Amino acid sequence: MNCYFLRHGIAVEPDEWTGHDFDRPLTHEGIERMKCEARAIADLSLRLDVIVTSPLLRARQTAEIVADRLKLRDEIVEDKRLADGFDTKRLSEILGEHDKADAIMLVGHEPTMSATIGRIIGDADIELKKAALAGVALSDASAARGKLICLIPPKVLSKLGRL
Secondary structure, rough: OEEEEEOOOOEHHHHOOOHHHOOOOOHHHHHHHHHHHHHHHEEEEEEEEEEEEEEHHHHHHHHHHHHHHHHHHHEEEEHHHOOOOHHHHHHHHHHHHHOOOEEEEEOOOOOOHHHHHHHHOOOOOOOOOOOOEHHHHHHHHOOOOOOEEEEEOOHHHHHHHHH
């Protein structure tokens, strides 16, 4: 199983947002850049079976932009385990529920996504920037260990999406 981790796009900064953090949206720039990045993700031909997203608005918006580009809107699943406290245990639970998938995308937040990726690829120290994409090849849905197959910064995805 290939598991792709996508951090949500550029969102309104917390100190500039007066509402509940759950409802903090992508900025206009964040939306436009995600559309560009979604074109690049489509060109990668990841053959995703499902997109699982945090229910927080900025992650949902990110997932919807990518899903629309990949024509996978009906394959979006919200999962609160991606919102707060995401870790290897929760990853394993999510993957176990989608164990028939050959490729899955998880859309979530920092710092838990980087920490989880780092743990499953051998206690590596990585940083997933906003709208960055990481891919890990897992031997099975238990997600105990995996091999990093890609780590694409947002600037590269944006550039590729403009070609």
